[in-house]
Amino acid sequence: MALAAGGGSSGDGGGNNNINIxxxxxxxxxxxxxxxxxxxxxxxxxxxxxxxxxxxxxxxxxxxxxxxxNARSCNVCKATGFYMCKLCKGNATIEWSPLYDPVFINPCLCITCDGHRIQRCLNCLGSGFIQQAKADD
Structure with missing residues (x-):
């Protein structure tokens, strides 16, 4: 392979090495x-x-x-925000049968407390405090 006169190889375009940067x-x-x-x-x-x-x-x-x-404590739950479930009475299950005169009674998970045995207080909505109404004078 013969070298070009410009010092580069024959395929580099004739030795013009100007690159536009x-x-x-x-x-x-x-x-x-x-x-x-x-x-x-x-x-x-x-x-x-x-x-x-x-x-x-x-x-x-x-x-x-x-x-x-500015609020008073809830008397229903004693300011805890929760009380024992009223549907299952703290048992976590209820007795249920689809028939009017049941032959078999199935224990089912309580739908109110989801088996946790306590439910959120409906009086204070679980906060433990009740807002006092301000009288407009």
Whole structure:
């Protein structure tokens, strides 16, 4: 194989080694800018959402403490929020038969407490406190 006079091989286009670098650099810079901008945007959005979520949690705990301060305790559940299931009477199962005059009685899981033997208080909705109505004077 004979070498060309320009020092390159015969298939390199005649020894003209000028490569236009500016479009390559422009494409590389655009890609880097898009990547860095995307990372910055995701970071800013996620930190904002986390901050708002923390503020909402702090606000809800403050409102719960204020609610307890301005409310009276529930007498039905004795401020626990739960009481013994009234359907199964704390047995976790009920006796059931599809017939009016049962031949066989099947023990079934209680549908009110799902077998946990306690149910949420319906008077205070499980919070243990009842809001007092404010009188409009």
């Amino acid at each position: 500016s479009p390559l650099l422009r494409t590389l810079a655009k890609g880097a800018a898009i990547t860095i901008g995307g990372i910055f945007s995701i970071t800013a959005i996620s930190s904002t959402l986390i901050t708002l979520h923390k503020r909402k949690q702090i606000g809800s705990s403050l409102s719960t403490s204020m609610m307890k301060k």
